[in-house]
Amino acid sequence: xxxxxxxxxxxxxxxxxxxxxxxxxxxxxxxxxxxxxxxxxxxxxxxxxxxxxxxxxxxxxxxxxxxxxxxx
Numbered sequence: 515x516x517x518x519x520x521x522x523x524x525x526x527x528x529x530x531x532x533x534x535x536x537x538x539x540x541x542x543x544x545x546x547x548x549x550x551x552x553x554x555x556x557x558x559x560x561x562x563x564x565x566x567x568x569x570x571x572x573x574x575x576x577x578x579x580x581x582x583x584x585x586x
Contacts, residue, residue: 554562562568 552568554568562571
């Protein structure tokens with residue numbers, strides 16, 4: 515490693531960023547399996563405080579949609 519890279523004058527990391535308790539690869543397996551990030555609009559997010567409540571609502575919506583789908 516270049517000795518200059520450790521000097522304070524080359525350190526562009528802000529002092530308030532503390533990675534001393536960071537864990538390397540903590541989310542690696544989950545990321546490899548794939549992820550689906552969804553951003554809720556603020557008006558919707560007010561009613562859903564966590565992922566579990568969003569999942570319950572979506573499952574209910576799916577169930578209702580299946581019940582209303584025309585059968586052949």
